[in-house]
Amino acid sequence: MSALWTSGTALAAVGGSSSGSAWEGSGVSIDTRTLEPGDLFVALRDRRDGHDFVAEAFRKGAAAALVSRVPGDVGRDACLLICDDVQAGLERLAAASRSRTDAKLVAVTGSAGKTSTKEMLRHVLGRQGRTHASEASFNNHWGVPLTLARMPPDADYAVIEIGMNRPGEIAPLARMARPHVAIVTTVAPAHLEAFSGIEEIAIEKGSIFQGLEPGGVAVFNADVETAPILEAEARLHAARQVGFGECAQAVLRAERMTLTAEASVVEGRLDDGSFLMKIGAPGRHLAMNAMSAIGAASLAGADLDIAVCDIGSWRVPKGRGRHETILLDPVDNLGIELIDDAFNANPASMAAALEVLAVTQPAAGTGRAAAGRRIAILGDMLELGSGEALLHAQLADHPAMERIDRVICVGQRVRALHDALPGERQGPWVRTAEELAETVHRHLSAGDVVLVKGSKGSRASLVAEAIRALGKVHAGDEQKELD
Template sequence: MIKRSLSDICEMVKGHGLHQAYNSSLISGVSIDTRTLSAGNLFIPIMRIDNGHNYVQKAFDKGAAAALWQRDQPNPPKGVPIIFVENTLTALQNLARTYRNQLNSKIIGVTGSNGKTTTKDMIFSIVSTTYKTQKTLGNYNGEYGLPLTLLELEEDTEVAILEMGMSNPGEIKLLSEIARPDIAMITMIGISHISTMGSREAIAKAKLEILTGLNPEGTFIYNGDEPLLNNELTKMKIPESLKIIRFGESADHHYYPVREEQSDEGVHFILNDREKYVIPMLGKHNVFNAIASIAAAKELKISLKNIKSGLQSIVITEMRMQRIKTKLGYTIINDAWNASPVSMKAAIQTMTELTGYKRKIVVLGDMLELGVNEAQYHKEMGQVIQYGLVDYVFTIGTLSEHISNQLYERFPSTHVKHFISSHELAHHIASVIKENDVILFKGSRGMKLEEVVNKLT
């Protein structure tokens, strides 16, 4: 993590007002939350849901080495090391930007409508077989999280994998300019955040902002099956020195699968290099996340042996096709971190292809942030679910009722049910589920389906 003198920090954040008696004092790490602050941290009070300046004294009480203070905020504490800045969020970003420029680490930036967290985890698992590697923890992928991730990097880190998320235009541009990736990647373009972006075309343009800070002699890896990305790239001025790699289904791409097989334990696939790869996680859609990861690994000159072993030992962030075997003998697949029509269809398809289970139960929550056509997207989801391939469907939330309404005529009446309460949903599932069944949970993060999962494990 960052370790600097306060005089250095003052310069890096473009601050002022630090008493010279504190110039040589050292900070170790950065915190924006007193609940997780460690002694020696620099505390940065963020103006977000709450005013972080209200917690500066608490930060010092917990051992903070110094704090920033936004100049327009009244009553700064006295007798402690304070650096004044115009805006604390901008200061955090400036600190991360300058620290990144002082590192020799290779940076891999990953964005996309779906799959970016899983791909980040895959790349980390592969790259850490060869290099000292760090990655974005949890969902620290935005205007606060990415700078904090950068500031957590050890100075001898050789490769860092940074996830980049967005809700609005300009956000990926900011993150890319801070991180200055050497390898940039777009997993795919879906309709997540279409309520704020307006169209898939706008989403594609926003994701391509990752090229803004990309090393002009670096590498850009993207899903070549997406026409919107191909079309937008033809309009952009791309440095001749930039290496571009496409992956996807088409044999016209640099990387594509020639065969895929799924078992209860994971997915096996053969790439166009004729090599066989194994990923110990469910979902054929994850093959493309793995292929993108393989492409990045090869750019870093990682051996084929290490690529394969890294993929096989991957540890996926929770709630991404997470398989949980319960004491009562049934299996839960928790894929409830987020949901879009693309990812929900993929999860349902994965369920239909599983073998070795007595019955298959699907629990679906609302897909949020889908804009004016949100009802139609849910109706279409109901149309793709077939009785026989799935035995029970339970839905929860206002929008997901559109899914269950599509199923009543095609499923036995006791096999489809809509719920408003998560407590009632959990109680009903417990009364239905039996040993050797498998149950999928899929919905947007705001639905908090993990609460139901926790009651069943």
């Protein structure tokens, strides 16, 4: 296998100077905890200064290190690539990587559904060619260039996730990625601390289209209130504009949708062709994400019919709405169904998760309760600005709440939702996820369906892990593990 980077190609891309002998690198790493032998270690400065870990990187087998100064604890013959600014050096490495590939590149942003859509694209495109995609949620000022720098030159497709926390962040990353197809999954109240309103969020999301290659295609959610803003941005920068959704204006349109607790089926149309798509996961939001993914795959040159078939074998990642059965008593087959959606939350994704819980059927008469219950364990939604209390409280009036038996709230901000709930639905309010993780078993019974969701900073994932620890997990992929 040919090297991803050599001392010569990396120096030509980054500039600066080098030391040590010639080297070949098989990957790029910014974290010594996950570094593989042969990686180029990039000594970024973030919460910690990466220069403090260069020696450790070499001990773990790094081929070379990209630095802005020579660390005092490395040998004089160390293979170093020295530049004025490591972040800028990584970005130049990314630009060189992007320039040397013929891969069709799809970029994804949105207030919710970015990572799920990216993973769907990875799945369907990976069946039709060598596909490179962002790891985890590497979607920020270092995640995007890192993903590009890791891209194999012979990739057929690439999928880049782009996120933001404040205005002006998406367009530079999109221009770095230079996608052939760019997707805006949805626009919703998120990161409102940094924006004046949802219209400004839509403008920022739509700025992904500024990075499109000549002849590029803009794919955007045509059902959202801010669709006209997205379409206007698309017309400025894209050769073709493709709205997706259920509305009559959508070019990529869901003409009929069937949603069950186990699956979502869409009868859809793209241009003059029709398709029947099924995914093994519940939820309108996931069905819409899947439709945008197969549409974008087709617009990037993949075969639509094959993509429609392959999306059926995609599975929800951990923490993003995956359904798992927690066996409390394997002998009697008594358990809890966990919906782990604890990775992140905003009002739109919270509403989508509640809708999934509402259609998921609990088991009857197997536990302490006379029948299984639908229980929502909800953590804080962060970065919502001055209107955060109202946005939390409004969830109490969501139609899906009518089918939910009990809501347990954890965190200071979600207290507003707790106070707005009717008494028969109001579970306990708990100050921290750590406290609830210790006592969550007291609130659950065999037969219950339990949704866990909250912003990453709410640490709702601790509660999901505590529920897993109650028994043996049977995940959707049929793999079993004992936590």
